[in-house]
Amino acid sequence: FFVCQFHWDKKSGASKKVEFIRKSLAFFTVGNLWYEKGDMLWFNTEFIHAFSSKDELRSEFKQGGFEVVHIHIPEGIRGGAVLQKQDSVSA
Secondary structure (H helix, E strand, C coil): CEEEEEEECCCCCCCHHHHHHHHHHHHHCCCCCCCCCCEEEECCCEEEEEECCHHHHHHHHHHCCEEEEEEECCCCCEEEEEEEEHHHHCC
C-alpha cells in the first residue's frame, strides 16, 4: 500500500477559452508544451497539478499503475489517498 498527497482545487476548472489561451501561449513561447488542465506554478518554485474531480484523480492513479483503496477529499487544498499497486491487487 502507498499513501500519497495531492493538491485539490475544485475551482481549478477554467473555461475552454482560458485553457486555449494558456496552451497557445505555451506553444508560441516554447514553454510547457505538455501543459494539462490543472497545471500551475506553485509559489514561483515548482509546477504542480491541481485536481478538480474524483474521476480525473482516479484516472491519473490508474495510469500510474495504482488501484485506489481510499480517497480523502479535503475542505482545504491538501488531499490524500491510499493506493495499491495494480499487480498486487490481483494476487
